[in-house]
Amino acid sequence: MTPAAETRVLPALRVPTGLDAWIRAMKSYGIVAAFVVLCAALGFASDAFFTWGNWTNIIRQTAINGILAIGVTFVILTKGIDLSVGSIMALAGAVGASLATSANPHALWLSVASACAVGAGLGAVNGLTVARWSLPPFVVTLGMLSAARGITFIFCDGRPIPNLSESFLAMGSGDVLGLPMPIVLLALTFLAGWFTLRYTVFGRHVYAVGGSEKSARTSGVRVARVVTLAYVISGLLAALAGLVLTARTTAALPQAGVAYELDAIAAVVIGGTSLAGGVGTLTGTLFGALIIGTINNGLDLMGVSSYYQQIVKGAIIVGAVLLDASRRK
Amino acid sequence: MNTLKTAAASAAAGLAIALACHAGIAQTRPYRIAVMPFGLPEYMSKWSAQMQDHPMVKSGKVKLTVLDGKFDPLVQTNQMETVITEKYDAVIFAPMDFNAATAPIAKATAAKIPVVGSVTRADSDKLFAYVGTNDVEGGRLIAEHLVKQLGGKGNVVILEGPIGNSPQLLRQKGIQQVLAANPGIKVIADKTANWSRAEGLTVMENWLSAYGGRINGVIAHNDEMALGAIEAMKAKKIDPKTIPVVAIDGIPDGQRAVKDGNLFTLYKDASAEGQGAMDLAVRAVTGAAYKPAAEVWSNGLAWRDGTARQYDVPWIALTPDNVGKYLR
Numbered sequence: 001m002t003p004a005a006e007t008r009v010l011p012a013l014r015v016p017t018g019l020d021a022w023i024r025a026m027k028s029y030g031i032v033a034a035f036v037v038l039c040a041a042l043g044f045a046s047d048a049f050f051t052w053g054n055w056t057n058i059i060r061q062t063a064i065n066g067i068l069a070i071g072v073t074f075v076i077l078t079k080g081i082d083l084s085v086g087s088i089m090a091l092a093g094a095v096g097a098s099l100a101t102s103a104n105p106h107a108l109w110l111s112v113a114s115a116c117a118v119g120a121g122l123g124a125v126n127g128l129t130v131a132r133w134s135l136p137p138f139v140v141t142l143g144m145l146s147a148a149r150g151i152t153f154i155f156c157d158g159r160p161i162p163n164l165s166e167s168f169l170a171m172g173s174g175d176v177l178g179l180p181m182p183i184v185l186l187a188l189t190f191l192a193g194w195f196t197l198r199y200t201v202f203g204r205h206v207y208a209v210g211g212s213e214k215s216a217r218t219s220g221v222r223v224a225r226v227v228t229l230a231y232v233i234s235g236l237l238a239a240l241a242g243l244v245l246t247a248r249t250t251a252a253l254p255q256a257g258v259a260y261e262l263d264a265i266a267a268v269v270i271g272g273t274s275l276a277g278g279v280g281t282l283t284g285t286l287f288g289a290l291i292i293g294t295i296n297n298g299l300d301l302m303g304v305s306s307y308y309q310q311i312v313k314g315a316i317i318v319g320a321v322l323l324d325a326s327r328r329k
Numbered sequence: 330m331n332t333l334k335t336a337a338a339s340a341a342a343g344l345a346i347a348l349a350c351h352a353g354i355a356q357t358r359p360y361r362i363a364v365m366p367f368g369l370p371e372y373m374s375k376w377s378a379q380m381q382d383h384p385m386v387k388s389g390k391v392k393l394t395v396l397d398g399k400f401d402p403l404v405q406t407n408q409m410e411t412v413i414t415e416k417y418d419a420v421i422f423a424p425m426d427f428n429a430a431t432a433p434i435a436k437a438t439a440a441k442i443p444v445v446g447s448v449t450r451a452d453s454d455k456l457f458a459y460v461g462t463n464d465v466e467g468g469r470l471i472a473e474h475l476v477k478q479l480g481g482k483g484n485v486v487i488l489e490g491p492i493g494n495s496p497q498l499l500r501q502k503g504i505q506q507v508l509a510a511n512p513g514i515k516v517i518a519d520k521t522a523n524w525s526r527a528e529g530l531t532v533m534e535n536w537l538s539a540y541g542g543r544i545n546g547v548i549a550h551n552d553e554m555a556l557g558a559i560e561a562m563k564a565k566k567i568d569p570k571t572i573p574v575v576a577i578d579g580i581p582d583g584q585r586a587v588k589d590g591n592l593f594t595l596y597k598d599a600s601a602e603g604q605g606a607m608d609l610a611v612r613a614v615t616g617a618a619y620k621p622a623a624e625v626w627s628n629g630l631a632w633r634d635g636t637a638r639q640y641d642v643p644w645i646a647l648t649p650d651n652v653g654k655y656l657r
Contacts, residue, residue, distance in 0.1 A: 053414040061407045158521070160493045162428035162452075173432070249402045251428040253493065256403070300411055306369070306397035 030323070031272055031287045038291060042298035049298060056180060062293030063182035064241045064248070066286060068260060069267035070193045071237030073285045074230040076268050077197075077210045079277025080130060080137035082234045084122070086260035087148035089242030090253070092119045094152055096243050097161045097252035100168035108167040115239045122148060123235020127228030145261070153254045161252040172247025182244050189237060194282045206230060210277030266313065267292055270320040291316065359392040360385075362610050363417045365408055367425035367449060367494075368400040370524065371580055372599060376448060379603035380421070384622045385611055402429035409433035413440045419457075419610040423448040427495045443613035447606035450495040457613045460605040460640040464496045467595055467644055468503025468550075471575040474593050474646075475546050478573045482513040483545030486536055488529050488554040489521045497521070500550045500577065517543065522554040529557025530564075537565050549576040552583030552594055559591050579647050579655065587652045596645040596655060601625035605642065609635055 043049045068085050075082045096115030099106045122144060129140045174181045197203035205226045208216040217223050241260075246252045271288030273280025292313065299309045364380060366373040377395050385391040396412070398405040402425045412420055413436060420437055422444050424430035430451030437444050438455040446459040475485065487504065490497030508514055518536050522528035529549065536544060549555035555576035559569045569591040576583065579596030586592035604623030612619045612635035619635065626632045629643045647655065 048415050051414065054411070057407070057410050057414055061410070064403070158492045160426060160428050245403055248406055249426070249429040250432045251402075251426065253402065253426060253429070255491070258401075296407075297411060300396055300408060301415065303394045305395075306399060 031270070031284050031291075035287050035291055035294070038294060038298075042294065042301075046298065046301045048301060054297070054301075056183070058290070058293050058297045059186070060180045060182045061297065062289050063186040064245050065260065065263050065267060065292065066186045066289040067189050067237050067241040067244070068264040069271075069285045069289045070189050070282055071234035071241075072261070072264045073268050073271075073273055073280060073282055074193070074197075074206060075137070075234045076265075076273050076275060077206050077277060077280055078227050078230045079210045079213070080227065080230065081141060081265070081275070082126065082231065083138065083141040083261050084126060084144035084148055085234060085238040085241075085264055086257040087145045087152065088119050088122050088235050088238040089245060089257035089260060090255070091122070091148050091152040091155065091242070092116070092239035093242035093246035093256060094156050094161060094252040094254065096239075097164055097168070097246050098155070100165045101161060102163045102165065105165055108165075111168060112171075112243060115243050116236055119235040119237070119239025119242070120232050121235070123232040123238070124228060126235065127231030130231065131224035131227040149258075156252065156254040158254060160254070162250070164247070164250060164252075169247050169250060171243055172245075172250075182248070185240065185244060189240065190282060190286055193233075197282060202226065202229065207278055210279075212278070263292060266317050269317060272320070275321075288320075359390055360418045360611065360614050361392050361394070361415075362419045362421065362607070362614075363408075363412045363415075364393055364395045364421045365398060365405060365412075366395070366423045367398040367405065369397050372578060372597065373423065373448070375599040376423075376603040379600045380607050383604045383607045385607065391607070391611065398423075398425055400425055402426040405429070406433050409437055413437055413442060417442060418614045420444045421606045421610050422446055422451070424451045424495070425449070426493050427452050427498060428493070443610070445606050445609045445613065447602050448496075450499065456638070458609045458635070458638055458640060460609055461602050461642060462595075462597055462644055463641040464499030465503040465506075466641070467577050468500035468505075469507050470503075470595060470644060470646065471577060471593065472504040472507035472548060475548055475573060475575045476507060476511050476514055478593075479514065479546050481511055484515050484517045484540075484543050485546040485548055486533075486540075486544055487516060487519040488532060488547065488549040488558060489519065490550040490554075491523045492521055494524075496577075497550055504548055514546075522549075522557065524551055524553055526553040526557040526560075529554030530561045531557075533558040533561035534564070537561060537567070544572055547572060547574040549574065552576045552578040552580045552586075552592070555592055555594070556582055556586060559586060577644075579645070584647060584652050584655055587647045588649060590649055594647050596647050598625065598642055598645070601630065601642045605630065605640060608632075609640070 048054055072082050072085060092115040095118050096111040098104065099111040099114060100108065126141055126144055129135055130137050171181055176184045197206065205216065205221045208219065208221050209223050209226050213223055242257065245256055267288035268285050269275065270291055271284030273284060295312060296309065299312065364377055366377060380386060380393060386393055396408040398408065405425055406429065420442060422434065427450060431453045434444050434451055434453040434455050443457040446456045448461050450459065489501060508516065517540060520532050522532050547555065547558050549558060555574050558574055562569045562572060574591065575593045577595045577597065579594050583592060583594045587594060601623065605625050608621035608623050617634060621632055625642065630640055
C-alpha cells in the first residue's frame, strides 16, 4: 500500500548519533553544508557580506526565484518539468498590473485574484494536456512558454504598464513587522508548500506518482488529478512571483521573466530534487535558490564579471546533478 | 563522503577567489563608484572600457565596479539595493527601462548617493545630472537626412529598438516629428528588432517579400539593425545603394558600411558619454573644485561647473568623407 518512493523521502530531523548517522545526515543535508561553506568563503572575500542589510538584500532578491522554484518542485517531483513559468509570471503580472494603474484603479484583492486565476488557469491547461493526453511535459510547457509570452505582448500592446497604485507596489517594497514583503511571501509560500508535501495525502501522492506512476495507479492514486494539480500549483506560484516582480520593477514589462524558468529549475536541481521524479524536498529547493542568490550577490560585491558568474552557476548545476546521480547508484 | 568532497571543493574555490581579490587592495581610500550598464552589448562594453581609461580611475583615486544589468530591470533594481547597502560614493546608471528606473534612483538619492545618468534616460528628476546624446535630436537628424535623400516622397520602413527602452522612445519621437512635417513620406511598416542584427535581417527579409519594390528607404534606430537590413537586401540581390538606410551609433561595422556608401549614421561617442559621466560623478562626490578630465569638455560640450542637470553630447554625422577619421 505504501509506495516504495516514500522511503526515499528526506528522513525526519533527528540528532545524529554515531559516525554513520552523521554521514547519512550530511548526505541528506549536504546542500545546507555547501551553502554554509559558500557563505564563509564569500564573507572572507568581502567585509560587507555578513551585514544585516546585505542578508536582507540576498533573501529579498532570492524571493522571486524561490517562489517560482517551490512551484516547479511540485512538477519535477511528478517526473515532469515546467518551462512556462517565466512567461506565466509576465502575463499574470501584466494582468494584475492592468487592474491597479492610476488610470484604472481597483481593489488590490481583485488584481491579485485575477493574476492568480491566470496563473492557475494556464497551469491547469499544462497539467490537463500532460495528464489526459500523456504528452511530454517538456514539449507541452515549451509550447505554453511561447504562447503565454505572445499573449503577454498582445495584452500589453508591446508596451510597459507603469503608474501602479501604492497598495500594489507594497507587494514589492512594503514590509510586515520589519521584514520586506517579498521575504514574508517567500516564507509563507515555503511553509504552505512544505506542509502540503509532508503532511497531506496529496503530498504523498505527488511523491508516489513521481516514484512510479504504475505503482501509484495500481495503489489507487488518481494520477491524472495529482499531476494536473501539480501544474496548477506551479502556475499559481508563478503568478505570485510575477506580482512581486511587477511590484519590484514598478511597471509590468512584457519581456519580464524571460529565462527565469532556468534559474528556477537550477534551484530545484541544486537542491537535490531528482529530475527523474519522486525524490526531493522543498528545503533543498529553498537552499538551492539561496545558493544562486548568494552567488549573484557575492560575486557582484566582489566585482566579478557577470560572464564568470554564469560559468560558476553552470558548474554548480552540473556538480549538483553529478552528486545526485552518484548518490543513487 | 561525496557531500564532504563537494563542500571541500567549494571551500577551496571560495578561498581561491577570496585570496585573488585581496591581492590588490589599495592603501588609501579611493572613491568607490558603481557603474550600472543595462547590459554589455558592444557599445556599452566600450562605454565601460572608456571609464576604466579615465585618469581618475587609472591613478587609483576612483575604484570602479561594473554591475551588468543583463538587460533585466529587476536585476538593476537588485543591484541598486546592493550599491546602497554597500554605501558606494556615487552611481553611474544606464537603466534598461525608462519607468522601472524611477524607484531605484529615488532610493539611492534618499540614501545620499548621487546618481549620474548616462546613455539611457530614466523617468526621474532626482538625477544629479544626465550626460548623453540627445536621442530625440538624433531621430530628427537621421529622418531629415532620409527625407532629403528621397526628395520628400516615398515609402519607408522603420526598425525600432526594444519597446520601452529610452533610446527607442526618444529616437522614434524625433523621427515621428520629421515624418509628420513631410506628408510625402509614408510609413508602410514599423516593427521592433530589439537592437539585434539577426532580428533586423529577418524582419527586413519578410518586408522585402511582402512589399517588394515598394520600399524606398529604411530608418533603423541603431546600426546593428540597419546592418541586418542591408544583409537582407544583399541576400535578395538588391543593391543597398538603391534603398537608402539611415541609423544611429557609428559602431565599427556601421562605419565600414558608411565607407561603402550603404549607410548614413550618427557617431555616438562612448568616450564622451562614459568619461563625461565619470567626471560628473566625481564632481558630485568631491565638490566644485574638481577639474574634469574627459576630452569632450574641450571639444563641443560645456562643463558649466558641473552643475547643469543635462549635458547633450553632440552627434557627429558620418559620411563617406569624414568616416576615415573614426574608422579603426
